Amino acid sequence: MTLIVDVEDRRGAFSLNAQFTAEAGVTALFGRSGSGKTTLMRMIAGLDRPARGRIQLDGETLLDTERGRCVPVHKRRFGYVFQEPRLFPHLSVARNLDYGAWFQRGRSGRGTRKTILDLLGIEHLLNRQPATLSGGEKQRVAIGRALLSSPRLLLMDEPLAALDEARKQEILPYIERLRDEMGIPIVYVSHSVAEVARLADRVVVVDQGRIAAIGPAADILSRAEIAVAHDRREAGALLEGVVRAYDGKQGLATVGFGSAELLVPGIDFEIGKPVRLHVPARDVMLATRPPEGISALNIVAGDIRAVTRGPDGMLDVDLACGDAHLVARITALSGERLSLAPGQSVFAILKTVALQR
Amino acid sequence: MPFDLFSLSDEERTAIGLSLKVAGIAMLASLPPGLLIAMLLARGRFWGKSLLNGIVHLPLILPPVVTGYLLLILFGRRGVIGAFLAETFGIVFSFRWTGAALACAVMGFPLLVRSIRLSIEAVDAKLEEAAGTLGAARPFVFLTVTLPLILPGIIAGMILSFAKAMGEFGATITFVSNIPGETQTLSAAIYTFTQVPGGDEGAMRLVLISIVISMAALMASEGLAHLIGRRISAQ
Numbered sequence: 001m002t003l004i005v006d007v008e009d010r011r012g013a014f015s016l017n018a019q020f021t022a023e024a025g026v027t028a029l030f031g032r033s034g035s036g037k038t039t040l041m042r043m044i045a046g047l048d049r050p051a052r053g054r055i056q057l058d059g060e061t062l063l064d065t066e067r068g069r070c071v072p073v074h075k076r077r078f079g080y081v082f083q084e085p086r087l088f089p090h091l092s093v094a095r096n097l098d099y100g101a102w103f104q105r106g107r108s109g110r111g112t113r114k115t116i117l118d119l120l121g122i123e124h125l126l127n128r129q130p131a132t133l134s135g136g137e138k139q140r141v142a143i144g145r146a147l148l149s150s151p152r153l154l155l156m157d158e159p160l161a162a163l164d165e166a167r168k169q170e171i172l173p174y175i176e177r178l179r180d181e182m183g184i185p186i187v188y189v190s191h192s193v194a195e196v197a198r199l200a201d202r203v204v205v206v207d208q209g210r211i212a213a214i215g216p217a218a219d220i221l222s223r224a225e226i227a228v229a230h231d232r233r234e235a236g237a238l239l240e241g242v243v244r245a246y247d248g249k250q251g252l253a254t255v256g257f258g259s260a261e262l263l264v265p266g267i268d269f270e271i272g273k274p275v276r277l278h279v280p281a282r283d284v285m286l287a288t289r290p291p292e293g294i295s296a297l298n299i300v301a302g303d304i305r306a307v308t309r310g311p312d313g314m315l316d317v318d319l320a321c322g323d324a325h326l327v328a329r330i331t332a333l334s335g336e337r338l339s340l341a342p343g344q345s346v347f348a349i350l351k352t353v354a355l356q357r
Numbered sequence: 358m359p360f361d362l363f364s365l366s367d368e369e370r371t372a373i374g375l376s377l378k379v380a381g382i383a384m385l386a387s388l389p390p391g392l393l394i395a396m397l398l399a400r401g402r403f404w405g406k407s408l409l410n411g412i413v414h415l416p417l418i419l420p421p422v423v424t425g426y427l428l429l430i431l432f433g434r435r436g437v438i439g440a441f442l443a444e445t446f447g448i449v450f451s452f453r454w455t456g457a458a459l460a461c462a463v464m465g466f467p468l469l470v471r472s473i474r475l476s477i478e479a480v481d482a483k484l485e486e487a488a489g490t491l492g493a494a495r496p497f498v499f500l501t502v503t504l505p506l507i508l509p510g511i512i513a514g515m516i517l518s519f520a521k522a523m524g525e526f527g528a529t530i531t532f533v534s535n536i537p538g539e540t541q542t543l544s545a546a547i548y549t550f551t552q553v554p555g556g557d558e559g560a561m562r563l564v565l566i567s568i569v570i571s572m573a574a575l576m577a578s579e580g581l582a583h584l585i586g587r588r589i590s591a592q
Contacts, residue, residue, distance in 0.1 A: 045490055073489040080490035086483050090505045099501070103492030149491045 007053030028200035079151030100149025197278030258323025372546035380522035395473035425531025465518035476510020516578035
């Protein structure tokens with residue numbers, strides 16, 4: 001799957017000029033609110049039309065303003081999950097789910113109705129009316145409805161933004177399963193580093209209507225300047241590892257990141273399963289000697305690669321811990337007291353609770 | 358002869374039957390154009406939209422006699438549209454019950470359009486967008502999403518249009534006169550009774566029937582709207 005997007009538009013003071021491609025897997029459009037992510041999504045779906053542009057999916061032209069070609073929304077077969085569930089209030093959950101399938105009769109979708117219902121855990125809701133569902137249930141039905149219309153590509157526009165933290169945690173595992181089990185390409189819009197870190201394979205950073213950076217998730221999310229372009233408080237490192245052991249009694253998994261190992265709290269771990277972990281820089285402490293008598297379970301030895309001063313006076317310390325890369329944010333005063341310098345060996349202390357997914 | 362409220366004369370029965378027929382036809386015939394114009398006014402963006410809105414609402418603010426006279430000029434035997442319709446399709450309005458239905462339809466039209474328009478404006482366009490992304494073309498979106506959601510508004514509009522037609526007097530009598538059996542509706546019959554000595558009894562009977570019909574229509578619409586509303590936002 002290759003989606004090629006090249007669009008240009010101007011709306012009042014906001015100008016959009018973006019070129020990027022999305023491949024199979026999850027591509028995240030990442031950036032602050034108002035950067036143009038949703039506009040881009042709406043153009044891909046065919047809900048909005050750019051002044052100039054070209055959009056192609058696997059060689060099929062969906063939009064070409066120069067040749068006056070524009071495939072209408074309903075013929076693009078792109079599933080769209082909006083911020084709000086947008087369920088039809090006059091139809092039952094079952095009828096909402098089957099709405100799209102009705103227009104795609106004869107086309108074989110990805111997975112049967114049963115597998116999709118099981119995957120999203122919505123089978124018991126079929127006879128209910130949308131008004132009686134909770135926010136999280138509504139959004140799961142909305143995702144199911146989009147999937148059942150046998151889309152070629154799933155567009156998810158901040159599907160968790162309207163939900164509280166608990167509901168987000170309820171839905172995230174379902175989206176992960178979608179990515180891992182359905183094999184459907186997903187373009188995912190978000191302004192949350194944690195969400196993007198957990199879900200995306202590739203990240204496209206959007207800033208003021210322009211593409212600021214593009215690349216594999218681990219590379220992009222670890223780059224400090226991206227965090228500056230976004231929200232400094234959320235900056236950190238992205239680690240990709242494998243579950244090596246799981247202690248069900250303590251609810252702790254041992255996740256290996258190359259030579260380093262971290263204990264990660266959580267419940268849905270399977271041994272051998274790949275795990276992505278976003279470690280916020282502000283949750284990492286540094287010590288020059290191995291600390292003792294401390295509650296933190298994760299203490300990793302590493303070498304300082306670089307120390308950069310942020311615009312707010314804080315120091316971002318880049319660490320190489322074996323094959324893994326970590327960032328610690330400390331005050332300039334701490335930096336002076338420990339006289340940190342590149343090449344120095346230090347111990348990074350990670351509060352285990354902060355790693356909870 | 359004793360005062361009898363419950364035995365109707367043939368003439369009265371004819372007037373009641375005619376009124377129901379005229380009001381029913383007026384309501385049904387004005388529904389398709391009413392829906393279309395309500396859609397245009399609610400969603401369309403075109404030059405002359407406020408002019409169209411003004412024309413639709415004109416019968417509501419003009420004296421009914423003026424509307425009836427305009428209909429006479431336009432749809433009478435020698436009227437611009439009336440002559441054309443009579444020659445081409447053989448449809449004659451003047452001094453026929455069809456003319457009464459036309460006058461009633463025109464008078465009820467603003468009420469019908471207004472009610473439907475408000476309900477269309479209350480429909481969340483985001484739902485229609487979602488239907489589009491699920492593969493539904495515009496006409497299907499209208500049939501499967503918009504129409505079911507505006508049904509309560511359509512029913513309310515139809516009842517208003519029907520009630521207006523049942524009570525319409527001025528435009529009808531100006532346009533098609535007051536011919537028993539052809540254009541003499543309930544209102545016109547009551548008016549006739551009040552003009553003749555000893556007509557009080559007949560007038561009273563028709564007045565009571567008029568009240569019953571109006572109340573029944575109102576309650577039917579309330580009941581239907583309640584049923585549909587409950588289905589849409591079922592608890």
